[in-house]
Amino acid sequence: MTLKNWCAVLAISAGAVTSAMAQSSLAPSPNAKQDAPRLVEVMSMAQLQHLKLWYAGKAKNWDLAAYELRQLTNSLAEAAIFYPSIPISNVTTMKEPLLSVADAIAAGDDRKFAVSMRGLTDGCNACHSSMGRGFIAIGVPNGGQPPANQIFSPSGNGRKK
Template identity: 85%
Template sequence: MTLKKWCAVLAMSAGAVTSAIAQSDFPPSASAKQEAPRLVEVMSMAQLEHLKLWYAGKAKNWDLAAYELRQLTNSLAEAAIFYPAVPVSNVTTMKEPLLSIADAIAAGDDRKFAASMRVLTDGCNACHASMGRGFIAIAVPTSGQPPANQIFPPLEKPRKK
């Protein structure tokens, strides 16, 4: 499945998520609560994925950027699925920026990528504010130095003989 299609499926399936939550045993049973990650863990992963997505795009490593976008999309879906207090509409409003980022990655368009990341970041902060968590604010990284334990520029692929 293409990245763009994956983002669209996530966004369109939000209605199904709402229905599934309404028909399930939410709040989750004790055993389900033990298996579900804490919301802070899901959101911490989303923040890290956002950061890595940014640096992968800035390095024009579109394969890594596509991977990180899928991971971020999954984290947003988990937040909506596991935590009914997170309005599904907050997740579905991310559809357009996610699709725009997917388009930029597919085209290798670093300007569209940067602009779409800013829109996505604004959406994250709007979600936090709507949940009474406006004090949790994220930003597009401004430092030229990415985390020191990952290589972001694409590596040369071994040549086939």
Template identity: 75%
Template sequence: MNAAQLQHLKLWFAGKSKNWELAAFELRQLTDSLAQAAVLYPGIPVSNVTTMKDPLLSIADAIDAGDGRRFTASMRALTDRCNACHTSLERSFIAIGLPRPTSRRPPIRYSRRPKRPPRNDELTQTGHHKDRPRGPDFALDIVHCSGIRKRQSR
């Protein structure tokens, strides 16, 4: 069944990228894996496997037509049937999902000016920035007025 989960995901990505030849291959692989699961796992009722027929045929039709929208809808139906089968076998903790589209993040804009070092009034007596957290029991750098850095253990 691990192979079926991987094939399900590969089928999704092949269809979303409109690589219909690869999608057709992955669909055959997935169909074979589901048929093998019905034979190898005696606890799976035959009715659970036969309910996969309609979504698989719908996916095959979408691939043949090169229809991305129908492919997406059929994949969602197949995913729902997979999860329904897992739930009926009291294995709902095995949840099949489809990747969600990621939101486009705005590009990071870097300032042309380098960050300025902290001013003296922003530093604590130990030479650390006020807002920067300090962990316990580590050596602190103490900046003296003369500019000499000394290591002092806490």
């Protein structure tokens, strides 16, 4: 499946979800399984995937970046499916930033990647603000060391760009 198809999963998921619950409620859908992850767990994974996506792109490990983008897209789709109180517009507006990141990864374009990651990050923060959670703000990493337990440089087995 292509990166664009993975990003489209988010938009399709948004169309399948209803906004039956009040926007201020962040409880899982009544139709969700009893063991649905808590929203904080889904969003914590999304934050980690965002971080790893950034470091993979900065290291020009496009295979790892593509993988992390798929994981991030899946996390956002899960949030939309399990928590229909998240406004559909918040979910669908993430489609373009995700596609922009996917295009940058496919092109192996590190400049476009950096710009598209800023757009994705802005989209995340706009969603948080619209939900009255503007105090949850993320940023594109600015220096420092990546998480110390993962190697982000390409191993030589992946494609070179």
